[in-house]
Amino acid sequence: MFILKNESGEIISKLSIICLLLLFHSSQNAHSQTFASDVIAIGKNLSVQTKINLKNETKPKKFWQDNDFSSPTKDLARASISFYQNFISTQDLPVCSFKPSCSRFSVEAFRNANFIVGLLLTSDRLQRDFRFGDSHSQYLFDPKSEKFLDPIADYIDLKGKNEKQN
Amino acid sequence: MKNKINFFNRAIFICLLCLSSPGLAQNDASESLSHYFSSQNLVRFADFLWKRSDYERAISEYQRHLFSAESYNDYYVYYQLGRCHFRLNQPQKSARYFKLASQYANRITLKDTLSAAYSVAIFFTRNNARIANVLDSLATEKNTPYLKNYLISLQALNHLQNKEWKKAASVVEPHNNDIDNKLFFSLRKLAEQGANLSRKSPAWGSFMSVLIPGSGRIYTNHLAEGLYSFFLISGSGWLAYEGFRDSGSSSFKGWMFGAISGFLHAGNIYGSFVSAKTFNQTLEKKILDDVQMHINYRISF
Amino acid sequence: MTFKCILIIAFLFSFLSHYKQLTAEESHPLIVQAEKFYLSENYEACITESLRFLCFEPNHPHVFYARFKAGMASKKLGKMREAEKYFMEAILSPANRDLKMIIRHQLSLSLISQFKFNLAKLELFKLTNNKTQNELASASRLLLGLIYVYENNIPSAIETFSETNVDKLNSGGIESDNISQIIALLNRQIKNPQEKSLKLAQWLSTFAPGSGQIYSGEFLNGLNALALNTTNTYFLWATLREKKVRDATLIFSMLWYRYYQGNRFHAKEAAMNANLTAQKQLFSEIFKEVQQESLQFSNISFSIRLEDLKAE
Numbered sequence: 001m002f003i004l005k006n007e008s009g010e011i012i013s014k015l016s017i018i019c020l021l022l023l024f025h026s027s028q029n030a031h032s033q034t035f036a037s038d039v040i041a042i043g044k045n046l047s048v049q050t051k052i053n054l055k056n057e058t059k060p061k062k063f064w065q066d067n068d069f070s071s072p073t074k075d076l077a078r079a080s081i082s083f084y085q086n087f088i089s090t091q092d093l094p095v096c097s098f099k100p101s102c103s104r105f106s107v108e109a110f111r112n113a114n115f116i117v118g119l120l121l122t123s124d125r126l127q128r129d130f131r132f133g134d135s136h137s138q139y140l141f142d143p144k145s146e147k148f149l150d151p152i153a154d155y156i157d158l159k160g161k162n163e164k165q166n
Numbered sequence: 167m168k169n170k171i172n173f174f175n176r177a178i179f180i181c182l183l184c185l186s187s188p189g190l191a192q193n194d195a196s197e198s199l200s201h202y203f204s205s206q207n208l209v210r211f212a213d214f215l216w217k218r219s220d221y222e223r224a225i226s227e228y229q230r231h232l233f234s235a236e237s238y239n240d241y242y243v244y245y246q247l248g249r250c251h252f253r254l255n256q257p258q259k260s261a262r263y264f265k266l267a268s269q270y271a272n273r274i275t276l277k278d279t280l281s282a283a284y285s286v287a288i289f290f291t292r293n294n295a296r297i298a299n300v301l302d303s304l305a306t307e308k309n310t311p312y313l314k315n316y317l318i319s320l321q322a323l324n325h326l327q328n329k330e331w332k333k334a335a336s337v338v339e340p341h342n343n344d345i346d347n348k349l350f351f352s353l354r355k356l357a358e359q360g361a362n363l364s365r366k367s368p369a370w371g372s373f374m375s376v377l378i379p380g381s382g383r384i385y386t387n388h389l390a391e392g393l394y395s396f397f398l399i400s401g402s403g404w405l406a407y408e409g410f411r412d413s414g415s416s417s418f419k420g421w422m423f424g425a426i427s428g429f430l431h432a433g434n435i436y437g438s439f440v441s442a443k444t445f446n447q448t449l450e451k452k453i454l455d456d457v458q459m460h461i462n463y464r465i466s467f
Numbered sequence: 468m469t470f471k472c473i474l475i476i477a478f479l480f481s482f483l484s485h486y487k488q489l490t491a492e493e494s495h496p497l498i499v500q501a502e503k504f505y506l507s508e509n510y511e512a513c514i515t516e517s518l519r520f521l522c523f524e525p526n527h528p529h530v531f532y533a534r535f536k537a538g539m540a541s542k543k544l545g546k547m548r549e550a551e552k553y554f555m556e557a558i559l560s561p562a563n564r565d566l567k568m569i570i571r572h573q574l575s576l577s578l579i580s581q582f583k584f585n586l587a588k589l590e591l592f593k594l595t596n597n598k599t600q601n602e603l604a605s606a607s608r609l610l611l612g613l614i615y616v617y618e619n620n621i622p623s624a625i626e627t628f629s630e631t632n633v634d635k636l637n638s639g640g641i642e643s644d645n646i647s648q649i650i651a652l653l654n655r656q657i658k659n660p661q662e663k664s665l666k667l668a669q670w671l672s673t674f675a676p677g678s679g680q681i682y683s684g685e686f687l688n689g690l691n692a693l694a695l696n697t698t699n700t701y702f703l704w705a706t707l708r709e710k711k712v713r714d715a716t717l718i719f720s721m722l723w724y725r726y727y728q729g730n731r732f733h734a735k736e737a738a739m740n741a742n743l744t745a746q747k748q749l750f751s752e753i754f755k756e757v758q759q760e761s762l763q764f765s766n767i768s769f770s771i772r773l774e775d776l777k778a779e
Contacts, residue, residue, distance in 0.1 A: 034764065034765055034768050035606050035761050035764040035765075035768070035769055036758070036761040036762050036764060036765050038576050039609070039610075039757060039758055039761040040758065041580070042576065042579050042580065042610075042613070043754050043758065045579075045580055045582075046579075046613075046617055046750070046754075087691055087695070088695065090688065090691065090733065091691060091692050091695050091696075091726050091729045091730055091733060092725065092726060092729045093725060093728055093729045093732055094732075095725075117436075119429075119432075119433075120432060120433050120436035120437075121433075121436070122433070123429050123430055123432060123433020123434070123436070123437075124433040124434070124436055124437030124440065126430070126433070127391070127394065127395045127398060127430060127433060127434060127437060128391055128394075128437070130390075130394055132390055132394075133390065135390035135391065138388070138444075138448065154444070155440060198496045199496045199497065199500060202497060202519060202523060207523070210522065210523075211518075211519050211522045211523070214518070214521075214522040215518065215522075218518075220518070223514075223515055223518070226515075
């Protein structure tokens with residue numbers, strides 16, 4: 001029916017009419033949101049769940065995925081901490097009083113400062129990590145994780161470092 | 167016959183094209199809508215959005231008004247734009263609109279209010295050089311006492327925020343006998359407190375830790391941390407000594423605990439230095455919190 | 468000639484139905500404008516025009532529709548919190564009871580997206596008790612059942628899904644295969660729960676470090692725990708053998724006891740993770756069935772259109 005032996009003008013006019021019809025039909029129902037599509041959207045939301053972690057911490061970046069360490073000594077430090085985090089700390093009780101934990105704090109210290117300062121900050125942090133009475137009143141307490149907040153930004157000027165990098 | 171058929175085909179095609187035009191359906195609707203987009207109604211709607219705290223939409227409506235041919239009472243719209251940008255934490259844009267508003271304002275009291283708003287927006291840009299320039303340029307002899315005191319208080323608060331205690335005191339000192347005396351009195355008191363804080367010396371704290379591990383922390387009022395460090399370092403040092411005493415210089419125990427003791431001692435010295443700095447910052451923070459309270463009080467829009 | 472007539476008739480039919488949507492003479496022009504923006508996917512403009520309507524016509528009977536449209540546009544933009552706010556305002560505005568039920572349904576969807584299950588359940592209870600709109604009640608039961616499964620409340624989930632089949636039978640239909648499959652899965656979960664016992668995992672690790680983790684399926688973790696505890700025990704034994712009591716006390720208190728307790732703690736965590744994985748597996752199986760079941764509503768869009776306002 002559509003392939004005609006008449007003039008080509010007639011074929012074009014028929015095809016264009018059909019296209020117009022299709023356009024009208026499609027535009028009417030293009031934007032109706034059905035219940036099925038709502039269910040799919042909900043399913044995507046609800047299927048995202050994280051594993052239970054009783055220490056209330058998310059998993060750290062893997063050592064080989066972490067590219068922010070600029071020198072061999074820092075790489076060695078990062079590797080040692082990574083070994084500790086994956087093999088020793090996973091068997092330990094959640095005894096750290098601070099958030100972030102001492103190993104995470106140490107990783108950030110080595111990331112944002114030189115090797116010596118990183119080492120000194122790690123040592124200092126380990127000497128402050130204990131709970132005895134009201135010994136940490138100078139730190140802010142996070143009621144959600146029940147730990148004291150002690151971020152690396154309190155010890156290293158991160159803003160200045162970022163501005164220099166930019 | 168063929169020509170008639172062709173003509174009929176073309177006629178249908180043209181009619182269908184015309185009928186498909188959506189414009190035909192909308193003429194009546196657009197006439198009644200234009201009433202809602204008049205200048206007055208644009209501002210009314212923008213004010214409605216402002217009250218609902220929908221600042222981004224309010225900005226686009228105020229700007230639509232400015233671009234319309236009948237824009238009037240511009241100073242109010244510029245003022246509202248400034249307030250919207252301020253609420254969205256955009257002090258640069260906010261300052262620009264407040265400046266425009268003060269240029270369009272006709273009454274002196276209104277100009278003063280708008281100049282004060284402009285100075286506060288500049289204050290929040292945290293650009294010290296620009297703040298000093300703007301506050302100096304706004305301070306003229308023609309200022310009303312309200313604006314004059316406002317600018318002086320902002321200058322003093324800027325110095326206090328930057329921990330320039332003596333400069334803050336010098337700004338406020340000549341105006342102690344003026345009106346708004348209570349404010350200047352409290353600012354002067356804050357400046358004096360800042361200048362006379364009982365700070366701890368980081369170098370002295372480190373030196374104390376070199377001599378007796380943990381004493382640097384006790385110096386900065388962290389007793390528990392100091393004692394814990396002392397026991398850790400002295401304990402590991404004692405175990406290292408025992409190892410070397412029992413097995414000589416090849417003792418694994420001696421070297422291991424010696425290294426631990428050295429590591430902790432170095433960390434303790436550095437930690438005492440940092441602890442003293444943190445102690446000083448904590449003292450200053452109490453004053454800076456009061457300064458922030460005064461700054462919040464100054465913002466009345 | 469016949470072909471031309473058919474084309475003309477078909478075109479006029481589709482054009483008139485489209486023209487009907489465009490004009491909607493009895494609706495306020497701002498609402499029509501908002502509707503147009505919504506249909507052309509310009510959702511921010513749709514929200515603006517809805518708010519404009521609310522500003523200038525606060526007492527208009529179609530205020531609820533403007534709020535509803537703003538909520539739908541916010542939902543499309545992914546701003547669920549704003550959508551929730553608009554839907555709540557729409558419910559509080561005066562409107563027909565049936566239309567309010569549709570608004571409640573959309574509100575429940577926005578609440579579920581924000582993980583506010585308790586509030587979503589309140590809305591869904593009202594919808595499932597609705598006798599006039601059976602499809603909406605069925606759809607709401609599906610959502611409610613899904614929430615119960617997510618929260619691991621299996622008995623309530625079974626009850627909710629069973630009610631769906633009962634309603635279908637009462638209205639003269641047949642039981643749905645998908646719902647029957649869901650109920651079968653849930654019953655299987657109750658009779659044969661694939662849960663790891665937290666106490667058993669901890670007791671296993673008490674006697675053999677690492678065995679609790681292996682019981683929960685975490686083999687590497689279990690081997691790691693075994694290796695670490697064995698090393699600590701060796702050091703402790705070696706020190707005791709040399710009769711260095713003080714060193715042995717230090718090793719016991721600072722190393723052995725800490726990592727032994729850590730092993731028991733992580734055995735419990737491993738069991739909890741295994742249970743969570745099983746729960747997730749059950750949820751995804753049930754969700755597939757719910758998705759299949761929801762296709763029966765593919766011709767129904769639980770929304771309010773301009774024509775519904777004219778019909779009021």
